[in-house]
Amino acid sequence: MFVKKYILASATPFATPYYIFTGQFPGPVFMVVSGIHGNETGSIRAAQELVNMLMRRELSIQKGTLIIVPLVNIKAYRKRSRGVPDLNRTFPRKSNTTARHPLAAALFQLVQRYRPAWYLDLHEANGLSQRNAKRLGQTLIIQPGSRGVSIVRHIIKNINSSIANPAYRFNLRLRELPGSSRTATARIIGAKAVTVETCWSLEHALRVNYQKDIVCRFLKIAGLMS
Numbered sequence: 001m002f003v004k005k006y007i008l009a010s011a012t013p014f015a016t017p018y019y020i021f022t023g024q025f026p027g028p029v030f031m032v033v034s035g036i037h038g039n040e041t042g043s044i045r046a047a048q049e050l051v052n053m054l055m056r057r058e059l060s061i062q063k064g065t066l067i068i069v070p071l072v073n074i075k076a077y078r079k080r081s082r083g084v085p086d087l088n089r090t091f092p093r094k095s096n097t098t099a100r101h102p103l104a105a106a107l108f109q110l111v112q113r114y115r116p117a118w119y120l121d122l123h124e125a126n127g128l129s130q131r132n133a134k135r136l137g138q139t140l141i142i143q144p145g146s147r148g149v150s151i152v153r154h155i156i157k158n159i160n161s162s163i164a165n166p167a168y169r170f171n172l173r174l175r176e177l178p179g180s181s182r183t184a185t186a187r188i189i190g191a192k193a194v195t196v197e198t199c200w201s202l203e204h205a206l207r208v209n210y211q212k213d214i215v216c217r218f219l220k221i222a223g224l225m226s
Helices: 040-053 074-079 101-113 149-160 181-191 204-222
Strands: 001-009 014-022 025-034 062-068 118-123 139-142 171-174 192-199
Touching: 014 040, 014 192, 025 040, 025 101, 025 204, 040 062, 040 171, 040 192, 040 204, 062 101, 101 181, 118 181, 118 204, 139 149, 149 171, 149 204, 181 192, 192 204
Parallel strands: 025 062, 025 118, 118 192, 139 171
Antiparallel strands: 001 014, 014 062, 139 192
16 A cells, blocks of 8 residues: 655645555545534544554555545634635535635545545534434435445445444435535536534544444445455
């Protein structure tokens, strides 16, 4: 496995690192981003820990290419805020439009350069979806009609079988969110794009573990990890 570190939006106030892990054998491009909202610390920690585990060779990419941007919105993270404007409403809505924020533009340029087959956007939300269908905590969200829906269902089924408390189990949501990085990547690149939402009310370490577990499950199904 080969590793390279780069800077997204370099020479700007939004500069933040990203990492590319390349396996020994050909395979798909898989992208993971976190920290589009600066107050979602469980997902940010999970992405950072995954980077550290890969750097220490505790995890390894055998096939394909994995790109991780562990902390997209570093300015919002320093304030532990969602961010103003909400970065996840500023991505392109159609192929002939541009992002409405320089950081969203830089991130989407990276997406366009590598054209990932899979795109995971790690987030956190209020409320447990098992207790309230209007809440997004403990959900995986994907575009209606996406080729990845059956795989997401499979991952939810498997991870839920390992969660003893029924209230903490995950649900599937089929939704578009114009202006979000997920919907932009699905619409414009054609990626199987998924938002992962853990619930803020759960213990921080538990949320981090759920996020890492879900990413690794996707990486294995996509063939990057054994």
